[in-house]
Every structure is written in structure tokens, then in C-alpha cells.
Amino acid sequence: MEHKELKDIRKRIDEIDKKILELVAERNRLAKNVAEIKVKNNIPIDDKEREKYIYERIKNLCNHYNIDPNFGLKLFKLLIEHNKELQRKYIETLKK
Numbered sequence: 642m643e644h645k646e647l648k649d650i651r652k653r654i655d656e657i658d659k660k661i662l663e664l665v666a667e668r669n670r671l672a673k674n675v676a677e678i679k680v681k682n683n684i685p686i687d688d689k690e691r692e693k694y695i696y697e698r699i700k701n702l703c704n705h706y707n708i709d710p711n712f713g714l715k716l717f718k719l720l721i722e723h724n725k726e727l728q729r730k731y732i733e734t735l736k737k
């Protein structure tokens with residue numbers, strides 16, 4: 642039996658999921674730009690100070706939006722580690 646209300650909520654969730662991935666894709670695309678600057682200027686991929694700033698900011702934003710900070714930190718650790726992997730892979734392509 643179709644649940645109209647549930648169907649409508651799921652439609653909204655689907656729309657949000659798409660927007661999240663659009664933003665993740667944009668964040669990932671910027672990894673290439675960052676990698677190019679780092680290669681040109683001999684800057685390491687890993688920037689722990691920058692990551693520390695991001696994690697602190699995410700904790701504050703999670704509190705503002707009533708999101709479990711532990712979840713937020715896990716999410717951004719995934720994003721950051723993936724971003725660095727994208728940078729490493731991109732830099733490898735430059736060496737070929």
C-alpha cells in the first residue's frame with residue numbers, strides 16, 4: 642500500500658542527497674586546483690594546521706545545526722582524506 646506522506650518525504654531526501662553529492666563533487670574538483678598550486682610551490686599535500694582549523698570549525702557548525710559533532714568530524718575526515726588522495730593521484734598523473 643502506498644504511503645503518500647512517506648513517499649513525499651523520501652522525494653525530499655532524494656533531492657537533498659543529490660545536492661550533497663553536487664557539493665562533494667565541487668569540493669573534489671578543487672583538489673586538483675590545490676594540487677597544482679602545491680606542486681608549483683613545493684607545498685606538502687597534508688596541511689595539519691589547515692585540517693585542525695577545519696575540524697574545529699566543523700565542531701562549531703555541528704553545534705549550531707544540532708548535528709552530532711562526532712558524526713560531523715567523521716564525515717569531514719572522510720572528505721579530507723579523499724581530497725588528499727585525489728591530490729596524490731592528480732600529482733602522479735603530472736609525473737607521467
Ligand SMILES: C=C(O[C@@H]1C=C(C(=O)O)C=C[C@H]1O)C(=O)O
Nearest residue numbers: 675686687688691692720721724
Ligand atoms: C585542500 C587542501 O589539502 C589538504 C586537504 C584538505 C581538505 O580536504 O580540506 C585540507 C588540508 C590539506 O591537508 C588544502 O591544503 O587546503
